[in-house]
Amino acid sequence: MYGWCDKVARIHLSDRSWRVEVPDLNVLRTFIGGRGLAGYYIRKKITLDWNHPDMPLLLFVGPLVNTRSPTSGRMTIMSRSPLTGTVGDSSVGGSFGFQLKKAGFDGIIITGKSDRLCGIEIKDNNIHISDASHLKGRETGDIHSFLKGKGSTAVIGPAAENGVLFSSVIIDGHFAAGRSGIGLTFASKNLKYITTRGTGKTNVFDPKALRSAREDIFRLTAASPILLGKFGISRFGTGALYDLMDARRMMPTENFRKTQFDQAFKLNAHAFKKKFKPKNTGCRGCHILCKKITKDKTRIPEFETMSHFSALLGNTDIGTVVKANRICNEMGMDTISAAATLACFSEISKKKFSPEEVVSLLMDIGKKKGVGVELGQGAAKYAGSCGRSDLAMVVKGQELPAYDPRGAYGMALAYATSSRGGCHLRAYPISHEILRKPVATDRFSFNGKARMIKIGEDLNAVADSLTACKFTFFAASLEEYAKIYTAVTGIKTSGQDLFEVGERICYNERMMNAANGFTEKDDDLPARFFTMPGYKDDGINIKPIDKEAFLTARSNYYIARKLNENGAPVSKVAKELGLEPISLGSICGIT
Numbered sequence: 001m002y003g004w005c006d007k008v009a010r011i012h013l014s015d016r017s018w019r020v021e022v023p024d025l026n027v028l029r030t031f032i033g034g035r036g037l038a039g040y041y042i043r044k045k046i047t048l049d050w051n052h053p054d055m056p057l058l059l060f061v062g063p064l065v066n067t068r069s070p071t072s073g074r075m076t077i078m079s080r081s082p083l084t085g086t087v088g089d090s091s092v093g094g095s096f097g098f099q100l101k102k103a104g105f106d107g108i109i110i111t112g113k114s115d116r117l118c119g120i121e122i123k124d125n126n127i128h129i130s131d132a133s134h135l136k137g138r139e140t141g142d143i144h145s146f147l148k149g150k151g152s153t154a155v156i157g158p159a160a161e162n163g164v165l166f167s168s169v170i171i172d173g174h175f176a177a178g179r180s181g182i183g184l185t186f187a188s189k190n191l192k193y194i195t196t197r198g199t200g201k202t203n204v205f206d207p208k209a210l211r212s213a214r215e216d217i218f219r220l221t222a223a224s225p226i227l228l229g230k231f232g233i234s235r236f237g238t239g240a241l242y243d244l245m246d247a248r249r250m251m252p253t254e255n256f257r258k259t260q261f262d263q264a265f266k267l268n269a270h271a272f273k274k275k276f277k278p279k280n281t282g283c284r285g286c287h288i289l290c291k292k293i294t295k296d297k298t299r300i301p302e303f304e305t306m307s308h309f310s311a312l313l314g315n316t317d318i319g320t321v322v323k324a325n326r327i328c329n330e331m332g333m334d335t336i337s338a339a340a341t342l343a344c345f346s347e348i349s350k351k352k353f354s355p356e357e358v359v360s361l362l363m364d365i366g367k368k369k370g371v372g373v374e375l376g377q378g379a380a381k382y383a384g385s386c387g388r389s390d391l392a393m394v395v396k397g398q399e400l401p402a403y404d405p406r407g408a409y410g411m412a413l414a415y416a417t418s419s420r421g422g423c424h425l426r427a428y429p430i431s432h433e434i435l436r437k438p439v440a441t442d443r444f445s446f447n448g449k450a451r452m453i454k455i456g457e458d459l460n461a462v463a464d465s466l467t468a469c470k471f472t473f474f475a476a477s478l479e480e481y482a483k484i485y486t487a488v489t490g491i492k493t494s495g496q497d498l499f500e501v502g503e504r505i506c507y508n509e510r511m512m513n514a515a516n517g518f519t520e521k522d523d524d525l526p527a528r529f530f531t532m533p534g535y536k537d538d539g540i541n542i543k544p545i546d547k548e549a550f551l552t553a554r555s556n557y558y559i560a561r562k563l564n565e566n567g568a569p570v571s572k573v574a575k576e577l578g579l580e581p582i583s584l585g586s587i588c589g590i591t
Helices: 025-031 034-045 096-102 140-146 182-188 207-222 233-247 269-276 303-312 318-331 335-349 355-367 378-385 409-417 449-466 470-474 478-489 495-515 547-560 571-576
Strands: 008-012 017-021 057-060 075-080 087-092 107-111 118-123 126-131 152-155 169-171 175-177 191-197 279-281 291-293 535-537 540-542
Touching: 008 126, 025 034, 025 495, 034 057, 034 075, 034 087, 034 107, 034 449, 034 495, 057 182, 075 096, 075 182, 087 169, 087 175, 087 182, 087 495, 096 152, 096 191, 107 118, 140 152, 140 318, 169 182, 182 191, 207 478, 233 269, 233 291, 233 303, 269 291, 269 318, 303 318, 303 335, 318 335, 318 355, 335 355, 335 378, 409 449, 409 547, 449 470, 449 478, 449 495, 449 547, 478 495, 495 571
Parallel strands: 008 107, 118 191
Antiparallel strands: 008 017, 057 075, 057 107, 075 087, 118 126, 152 169, 152 191, 169 175, 279 291, 535 540
C-alpha cells in the first residue's frame, strides 16, 4: 500500500480485547481517510444512543499523514454527539495522528465499556489496555505529564467525568478536539486516555512528484497575506481575525445582542502579542505555525476563545481570557460552548459577570458544583430549563462561534445547514465574505451562497479526510492537493475527483442525521437574528436577516446538495454516490 497503512484496529473495552482488520481498497478510495473513513465505519451504528456501549468512538487519519505533505499532521475523532445528537466529530492537530500512523494504523474503532477507568496504549502495531483508576479526576495537564515517554496523548479532564455535555479531548497537552462533546464519549466508555507512538514509515508512490507538488503549495502560501503576511495568522495566530470581525461590525457581543464591542482594541491579537510576547508553534509538519505560546508555556487563545471570553461576555480583562482558556483546557471543555453558555446565563440572570466570577463559574462547571451542574448541559438545555429557549444562541443544540450571522449571510446559511450543528468550519464562508478568497462576495446577500456553502462543505470534508489544515486552502486548492494525493497513493486523481468524494462524505453525514430524526426545522437560526439589528453607525448597518430570503437560500441549498424540498436525503442520489440506506426509508428520512 502507498499512503495507507491498510490496517484498522477494533478495540472492545468490555473484555479488553482487540483485533486488526484490513479495509477494502475500494472503501479507502471512496472515503479516503480521516473524517470520511470514520463516517463510513460509524454509519450503521449512528442510530444508537451516544452512550450506548456499542456506539463506536473512532480516531482516524488520512493517507497524507506521516508523509511530507504540507499541514498533514491532523486527525479526526468521531462519534455521535452527546451535546446535539448529530454526527459529532472534531479535526485536531498536534502529533497524535502522525504517531498513530507511525504505529501502523489508519484508525482505531473503540466500542464497549470498561468496568473501571482505563487507558489505551498503542506502540508499533501493539495495543495494551491499562488501569487508570488512580487518574480519576485529574486535570489534562497532569495526565499528559504523567504519561510522558509514552508518545502522543489524547486525554479527558474532570469535565467529561462529571458529565459536561461540551467536554473536549486534549491532544498533547493543549490541542483541543472540541465541539460536539466528544470528550464525554470517552468518559461513557470509562476511557481516560489514549497514547500512541511508533517508528514506522508511510510508503509514498512518487517522492519526486510529492516534492514538486509540495513546493507549489509552499509558494502559494508564501504569497498569502492572511497566512504568512505581516498581519497574518502565522504572525498573530487565528487572533488575526479579531480586528477584522471588529472592523466589519460582526463580533458577537453580549450574547449576540450586539455585533460591536467598543473595547475590542484592548483585547485584539496585537494586545496579546504586546503583553505576552509569544513565540510560534504548531501542529506536526506545519509551516504556518498558527499556535502561540509564551516562555512560561502559557497558551495564547484561538480567535473564537479570544472573542467569546471578551466581547460575548462584555469582559475587558485580557488576563481573564487567558485564564478561561487554561481552565477549559485543564478541565477538558470546549471554549466556544463554555463561553456561550455563560453568556446565555448572563442574559437570563440579567447579571454581568466580573472576571473573578467568570473563572469561578468555569471551575464550577468542570467540577460539577452549584449552578455549574446545570450550565454543564450547555446553553440550549439550560435556557430550556429556565423557560427561555429563545436566549440560547445555538443551532441543532450547539453554541454558535464568534461570527455574527447578521454580518455575513453565507455564514448564516452555513450555521443552519451544518451537519454538526452551529459550526463555522463545515463550510467556512468567511474566506469568501471577509477574507475575499478565493472569490469576493457580497456579505449582505444570499445570492450564490447556496452553491458556495455546498462547495465549501465538500472541500472541507476532503481536507478533513486527507488530512490537511483548512487554513492552507486560503491559498491552495484541491487541484494542488490532488497532485499531492496522486503522488502519495499512486491513484491518479483530479481536483474534481476529490470534490466528488467530499460530496459523498457530506451526503453520508446528512443521511446519518436524518436517521436520527433531524429535518429542515433543525436547519434554522435563533429568532434573534431575524428580529434584532446588530449595529448601525460609521456607514455600516447590520440589519436583521430577512427570514424569507434566508428560507429561499436554504431551499436553494437543498437543491445544490441534491436533497428533497424538505431537506431529506434522496435514495436515488445516495445510490449514485455509492451510499447504502442506513435503515428503513421511513425511519431515516430517505424518500
